[in-house]
Amino acid sequence: MTLGRADLEALDATDPLASFRDEFALPEGVLYLDGNSLGALPRATPARLARLVEEEWGRDLIRSWNTAGWIDLPRRVGEAIAPVVGAAPGQVIAADSTSVNLFKLAAAAVGMRPGRRVILSEPGNFPTDLYVLQGLAELLGDRVELVLAERHELADALDGDVALLLLTHVHYKTGRVHDLPGLTAAAHAAGALTLWDLSHSAGALEVELDAAGADFAVGCGYKYLNGGPGAPAWLYVAQRHQGQVRQPLAGWMGHAAPFAFEDRFRPADGMARQLCGTPGILGMAALEEGVRIVARADRARLREKSRRLGDLFLTLVAEQCGPDSFALACPADGAERGSQVSLSHPEGYAIVQALIARGVIGDFRAPDILRFGFAPLYLRYTDIWDAVAHLAAVMRDGDWQADRFRQRAAVT
Template identity: 45%
Template sequence: METTAEQRQHFEQLDAVDPLSDVRALFDLRDDRVFFNGNSLGPPPRETWDRLEVAMRRWRDDMNAGWWDHQWLRLPVTTGDRIGRLIGAAPGQVVVGESTSVNLFKLLCGAMELQSGAAGGARSVILTDHDNFPSDLYIADGVARYVRPDATVRRVPTEEIVDHLDADVAVVLLSHVDYRTAQLLPMRRINERAHAAGALVLWDLSHSAGVVPVEVDAAGTDLAVGAGYKYLNGGPGAPGYMYVAERLLPGFQQPITGWLGHARPFDFTADHRPDPGIARLTTGCPPLLSLLALDAGVRLTARADPRAVRAKSLALVAEFVALAEARLARFGVEVTGPADSAQRGSHVSLRCASAPRLAEGLAARGFHLELRPPDLLRFGLAPLYIRHVDVFDCVDALERLLADDTVGTVQGGPRR
């Protein structure tokens, strides 16, 4: 039987041949921490510091000229196109906007407006799964309550979504990857079934873009939103993005018709005339510093071969699940989500009654992760900077904590 040291050496050898190891060096990571909560907030790229410093100096020295001389006003579209390449969208279909929730509100309102004149009569149902991300559910309820009082939100189990596609459904609202269990939904198949029933589909890509191959154009996707601060590493409060398929853009209307969504904003006309392209989804001045940080994160993410990213993601997930089942199951720890790693995003959640104590104990040892009350520990396995040996060390630490009655009091950093 292999010793713990021999087992750990195997994972070190995997890291030695990792094709993404050079990308890891581009992040500003602390040596005393392993960052397993990148599916909630990614770490900063080293480039971000420099870009923000340059922007601050330009703000001081150039004042208003920066909006034009440095193309600051174009960043929502140029960064949007970079994100588009990550999610398989041709140029001109992705734009950076406000928070993911506000962006979702815009797209959901626009989708409902498109469907109000659909052939066969107006459709009024927003169909979603009851385990969707809570903020997405809140936004859907808000649209039905305040914008479209004739609309209803129908919440059903995930596996029953396609069975509820009837003539009343206007929009299907889904998360591509479940934020708790990491279940990955079949985007193309759901799109096809929804379209056959006359419905549009709006996807939340927050837990998939950057780690899971997403081909929105090829899958026939209608609409999508996503966060900028998770796997795109855009920083705290980074703005989100919106995707609208080119075929829908000419007639797409959004409810917050602000100045920069105008076709000619600097004409300062009293009436709003939407930009003919994706810029019609913008509203006010972009949050420039946050947007520059997001742009740095997206640029870094785009440097990696997406095939290598997914391959490593699958490997990390499989390693974590196998280690957890072999070493933690005797303590009553349960691995949630699909058994097949290919049906997962890039995180693993463990269910355990002592989850709060374990999270505290892991943090004391330098392993940072997400606690989802009451009993879930969520580990984001971001392939760009998480190493194979990090997975081994984390499960090893978990086993020791579970076997030790002094959970949360053990000190010391993760082994390197």
């Protein structure tokens, strides 16, 4: 028995997260399956930014560092993110970019494991994770070596030379989920520390950093946290490590007394030492609005819905496009998959462009991956039906064969 649109309407009608959609300003005529690249705009954000710009900056000027609480935003936003990733208070702060935060924590971890020189990751990890480690290894010369092991060989590669295991929890391309608690325990058994990149997890998956005994984590603010383009990122340091962590980007905001203007760096207590320069207040305020929404949603429900959206998408693609239309480039089992599905097709680029022309926004990842993300806060089950109907039409009618869809843009 195949599914009908009415089945998905029924799911929407009983969706306990349905009301969250009203908190986002989604454009008419668009089916947005790319919230894993750039989250949608919260309705509250434009007014928050207008107030920040016109009143706090324009009218109150420098005083707003105190009176509008700008100076406290990195901590406040971090505390709002903490429960979203299963962290007790005092362990998360918003700062810089994911890349910069990876550098801070990878360097700190190496310092905490003298005599061990390996940072272990996997090939095909999100590029910036690997690049930042290469930059650190180049800077530190013989003191650090980046070793990449395939997923199934990671556990074996955790030997006595490994200082840090750095992985992205949900793979950006395949959506495959790592066993965060299991690999964390394995790393600890080998005497290594762990650094989890949760960019594709926070706000869509259930992550329990404290329960897993995680050491460090980072994540970006512009995907499921809806913080806007290039939003500040965040980082997590387990309470037990906070006294020992010396991250090398020792800017003035990480000082114990930034406004004492001392010559000598003294790291702040707790998470504040993870700060570096002056925080970008526009980005922090927008991120706070996005996080506020996510933090009110039940994580188990977010995860359950995200999985069902993905399962339904795959079922409907098989039913409506035919079982051989695409190769599966993600796990078929929703439990092993993040909040996205990936299909492969030699003409993937052109197909994604043809879908975009129809208002179905997914994205393409070289060489041949069509990636569709499911933001459980604002997607409806019927959106999945409608998106797959467009995909089936594109394949049936051959839309994608038009020249205008096959020409690659500089940035995709």
